Amino acid sequence: MKTxxxxxxxxxxxxxxxxxxxxxxxxxRQMVESDQMLEEYxxxxxxxxxxxxxxxxxxxxxxxxxxxxxxxxxDKKARQEFSNAENPDRQYLDVEVNDTHIKVHxxxxxxxxxxxxxxxxxxxxxxxYYFKTVSQEEELQRLKLQVEQTK
Amino acid sequence: xxELERISNAAGPQPILKPERNLSxxxxxxQFGAMAYGxxxxxxxxxxxxxxxxxxxxxxxxxxxxxxxxxxxxxxIIKLARAKAVExxxxxxxxxxxxxxxxxxxxxxTPQVIFDLAFRRGLTPDEVAVKLNITKSEVLRSFxxxxxxxxxx
Numbered sequence: 001m002k003t004x005x006x007x008x009x010x011x012x013x014x015x016x017x018x019x020x021x022x023x024x025x026x027x028x029r030q031m032v033e034s035d036q037m038l039e040e041y042x043x044x045x046x047x048x049x050x051x052x053x054x055x056x057x058x059x060x061x062x063x064x065x066x067x068x069x070x071x072x073x074x075d076k077k078a079r080q081e082f083s084n085a086e087n088p089d090r091q092y093l094d095v096e097v098n099d100t101h102i103k104v105h106x107x108x109x110x111x112x113x114x115x116x117x118x119x120x121x122x123x124x125x126x127x128x129y130y131f132k133t134v135s136q137e138e139e140l141q142r143l144k145l146q147v148e149q150t151k
Numbered sequence: 152x153x154e155l156e157r158i159s160n161a162a163g164p165q166p167i168l169k170p171e172r173n174l175s176x177x178x179x180x181x182q183f184g185a186m187a188y189g190x191x192x193x194x195x196x197x198x199x200x201x202x203x204x205x206x207x208x209x210x211x212x213x214x215x216x217x218x219x220x221x222x223x224x225x226x227x228i229i230k231l232a233r234a235k236a237v238e239x240x241x242x243x244x245x246x247x248x249x250x251x252x253x254x255x256x257x258x259x260x261t262p263q264v265i266f267d268l269a270f271r272r273g274l275t276p277d278e279v280a281v282k283l284n285i286t287k288s289e290v291l292r293s294f295x296x297x298x299x300x301x302x303x304x
Binding site: 007008009010011013016017018019043045048049050052053054058065067069071075 | 189202221222223229234276294
């Protein structure tokens with residue numbers, strides 16, 4: 001289709017007003033991309049359409065601006081929270097947890113077992129040497145008595 | 152899915168006429184709020200409903216897609232405002248069961264009438280063609296004539 005025919009077909013106006021289907025949108029894009037004159041025409045046409053709608057513009061009440069501001073702030077906050085949840089490098093927050101349990105690294109399990117076994121070994125060794133010392137002292141006393149009796 | 156939705160999903164075309172911009176909702180509202188309100192009022196004349204639609208236009212996630220819209224920002228706002236207003240009007244008419252759009256048309260299909268049916272009443276060019284008993288090409292050509300006679304193009 002020639003440029004002038006394309007311009008007069010009205011498809012550009014329909015496209016800028018959002019009245020074209022997907023196929024027509026693709027056609028418009030391809031034509032505009034490939035034709036410098038058409039590109040310039042679209043810029044002029046956009047300005048013309050904007051001018052038409054600007055003439056029809058009506059100032060909305062001030063309250064609407066406030067609602068838009070609040071909505072956009074709320075949405076921005078929601079998006080920020082969502083992106084924080086998505087970000088793996090996020091910082092940990094200091095949160096007070098009302099829980100009586102703690103979680104420790106799994107290496108603490110063999111360490112606890114080793115400490116428990118060693119404590120039992122030391123306990124047994126301690127008791128063994130205690131009773132050995134006691135019996136040795138008794139033996140010593142007994143021998144001393146024997147020596148005194150033989151004198 | 153319309154063109155703005157495709158751009159929003161990054162599956163749409165890349166800008167060909169305009170560089171990428173990044174305006175906040177409030178900046179866009181300050182710049183194009185009055186124009187968008189005018190468009191919405193043309194489609195939904197009730198001010199309270201039009202204001203609700205206006206808020207939905209500027210709170211829409213599709214507004215962000217206007218930052219990468221291949222044509223002008225204003226063109227994107229026009230498209231978005233019309234789409235939202237037509238959507239709201241369709242919901243409204245389905246609730247109130249108005250038969251306004253199904254009424255047979257009598258009179259000459261002037262560019263003004265065709266523009267009103269397509270842009271303000273939310274009919275597709277195909278529906279307008281059927282309603283007025285003309286071809287789709289004639290409907291599209293009327294848009295060109297409409298802006299030409301209005302001295303804008």
